[in-house]
Amino acid sequence: MKSKAALLVDYNAPLVIDEVDVQGPKEGEVLVRIKAAGVCHSDLHAINGQYTHNLPLVLGHEGAGIVEDVGQGVTNVRPGDHVVLSWLPSCGKCRPCLRGRPANCEDASWPSAGTLRDGTSRFGKNGKTVFHYGATSTFSELTVVPSQSAVPVARDAPLTALSLIGCAVSTGVGAALNTAKLSPQDRVAVVGCGGVGLNIVQGARIAGAQTIVAVDRSSENLELARRLGATHLVNSEEGDVIANVQAITDGGVDFAFEAVGRRVTIALAMALLARGGRLVLVGMASREEVLGLDVLDTVVREVGVVGCWYGSCDPQRDFPRLVDFYKSGSLKLDEMIEVRPLEDINLAFSNLAKSTGGRTVIAF
Ligand SMILES: [Zn+2]
Ligand SMILES: [Zn+2]
Known part of the structure; x- marks a missing residue:
């Protein structure tokens, strides 16, 4: 053929x-x-x-x-x-x-x-x-x-929309629902609102997270994040990002998702965590991206770092579920x-x- x-x-x-x-x-x-x-x-x-x-x-x-x-x-x-x-x-x-x-x-x-x-x-x-x-x-x-x-x-949903489910959507929504298992009490920040980050935002909304802060340098991406469920927008090119997020979240977030894969944005996401918070690394980094760990701060504040591969998803279980979310209007x-x-x-x-x-x- x-x-x-x-x-x-x-x-x-x-x-x-x-x-x-x-x-x-x-x-x-x-x-x-x-x-x-x-x-x-x-x-x-x-x-x-x-x-x-x-x-x-x-x-x-x-x-x-x-x-x-x-x-x-x-x-x-x-x-x-x-x-x-x-x-x-x-x-x-x-x-x-x-x-x-x-x-x-x-x-x-x-x-x-x-x-x-x-x-x-x-x-x-x-x-x-x-x-x-x-x-x-x-x-x-x-x-x-x-x-x-x-x-x-399901055959009654347009394949154009469903095509995204195989990577960006399952990774982003999965990071929120499977890796982090977000709950309504959680305050969340998403650093980097491209294809995956935007889907982390919607995953957090689907989980019912009370505060969802989108962080990006593009106002266009941030506007899209708002439409997909972000409750607050922080432009990383304007002002003190950490102070802005701390003010919005009353001291930091329970989950910070990093969807860029660069040292500087990972360090930023880490700095947004409240005590007991978790940093979820979703962005694909190059092999050169190696980070130092402030051990005392990690112990005293009980913060954690976890990787997220493919949204910790089970495609056979999660893809049909994501299609259902799309059909019901909750997944945009x-x-x-x-x-x-x-x-x-x-x-x-x-x-x-x-x-x-x-x-x-x-x-x-
Ligand atoms: Zn991909
Ligand atoms: Zn296997």
Whole structure:
């Protein structure tokens, strides 16, 4: 089969839109016709070479589509099913999986090789291998994914909106509901209100958190945060951020979420904590970001730091639940989406690098 796709051919270069060959699904795999794919910061990190991969590859790891065909042994989906793709095909057998924590699966690193589980690729061009990205490769009309990555969802919701559920939404909302397990008494700050941060804001609203302070340097992002549930906005370019947040929250927050992945914003988020508070690290950092820990302050004030990977989510449980939230109106997705064709993919990435708020969704 032929499929139009956006390929990462070289680092720090525009993606190339080209036709690739796609093989049918093998055992345990699913062929999906992608209808919509979100443009995420992790794709940008791949383009920048921050994390290296086998090239060329079909980029994109956030998407939704319709099952076209299934390989031998696939029982969770059938042709015609609407699916949201997960970039973390957990094994279901290791200790974390068996304890209901598939985001911590011990056998989930194989997609980083750019292949499917058997070590081969279903993409090619002129007889040469084209690699997968995150076991999803959503910037392609057709893609082949492991069955664990194809999560069936309700058919009566638009796939354009649902495409975000596979990464930014499950990460952000999951950080609030699963990692932090926020309750209505909690005072919350979200540092960095891009695609993930905005979804942390809505997760905090869904949890009923009484005070939700959005911190960002872009007034556009902050306005979007207000529409998604932030009760207070703090522009980090104006005045003393720590003093402003302390004034709003009467001494600090119970949970500070960091969604940028940089030392300076992590230190800021840490400084916003009240006694007994928790810092939740959600932003993807480069390997160079190493932080010192003020041990005495940590002990005396009983503050804690916890990482959050994929919103501590269980895709099979959480994706359908997030679709329900969307259908009931509590999860707002259309508000943050700008739809563009695949041809605009490089423009979408330059907008993302400028952090102009919201999310571009590529519609096929
Ligand atoms: Zn992502
Ligand atoms: Zn596992």
